[in-house]
Amino acid sequence: MPGARLLPDLARCAFFFDLDGTLAPLAPTPDAARVPAGTIALLQRLQQACGAVAIVSGRSQAVIDQMLAPLRLPVSGLHGAQWRGPDGRIWELSVNEDAAGRLLASLSAIADRYPGIRLEDKGLSYALHYRQAPEREAEIRLEACAAAEAVRDDYVVQYGKMVVEVKPRGVDKGQALERFMETEPFAARLPVMAGDDLTDEPAFAVVARLGGLAIKIGEGPSCARANLADPAALARWLEILLPPAGHRTGPALGN
Known part of the structure; x- marks a missing residue:
């Protein structure tokens, strides 16, 4: 039986989420994927509660915004080739x-x-x-x-x-997460990253190095120490984490 790890106070955390397979259930085609409205509402509540929430995805920035509308968060798109910081400034990698x-x-x-x-x-x-x-x-x-x-x-x-x-060449989600962690309001917080795929492993490794919490969504080998079964389980965990009364220590995760 795996042990348990408690999530610290929301005010001390910076949250990062992959999109497909993490916030949005996997779909037969990319165009068919949708983030449930309830999950978008949870992200908005999380942003209001802790002030440091970002999306780190292989999707483009434009598609991320479309899938999360009307919510607009700091994002890293295309595995770090696109980046929009908390101040709204945008950077994009130049390619040949x-x-x-x-x-x-x-x-x-x-x-x-x-x-x-x-x-x-x-x-x-x-x-x-x-x-x-x-x-x-x-x-x-x-x-x-x-x-x-x-x-x-x-x-x-x-x-x-x-x-x-x-x-x-030269970009990955780990680098994107590190860039956020050097930027206010993410800096000096405990990083929490949820993802489901091989593309998320570099970010999980950075989270581990920074003493944070990496959450693998679904099955498969991973360097993440915690696991949730699917996007619906992640949404339920966020719901528990965000009580109406305000901030408190979150629920346990298997690790």
């Missing part, structure tokens, strides 16, 4: 346009070649989703790696759940 064009053409050809494969153009990164054709995983991964190798100075492969993404 020629390499990006060649990469997009190669990945488009892969998607066209295999039924059930969907190419998601995120602007700075590109994802091949094979949830509708899981039997093609080995082929899609192999061909995506070959496409990335042709632009290896600028791009790198990132695996995820039923997806292989080719993203700009």
Whole structure:
């Protein structure tokens, strides 16, 4: 039986959340994913209670805002290639346009070649989703790696759940979280990060190094010390964490 760890007072915490598979249940296609209205309301209450809540996602900043509307939070999009701080200022990584064009053409050809494969153009990164054709995983991964190798100075492969993404080299969610932790009001707080996928592991590692709490959503190996079953369980945990009476120590998590 796993032990238990209590979450400190909200005023001492900085909260970070992945989007798909964490706040939003996984969907057959990216366009079908939705964050439940109740979860958005919980995030708004959390922001009001502690003042330090951010989204760290592989989605673009524009899509994050759309999925969380009307709530608008500090965000890191595209695995850290986009960043909007608490003051609203926006930073975006510059990419090699020629390499990006060649990469997009190669990945488009892969998607066209295999039924059930969907190419998601995120602007700075590109994802091949094979949830509708899981039997093609080995082929899609192999061909995506070959496409990335042709632009290896600028791009790198990132695996995820039923997806292989080719993203700009030199960015990840761990770096994005560290950047937030150097910025008010996140600085000097205890980081709490919830995520469900391989892309969240760099952020979990940073949280562990900073003495915070990493929460793995769903099954699978992880360096996170705590676990919740699914996005609905995360929402229930947040509901318990946010009593109407005000701040108090939160509920226990398995670790």
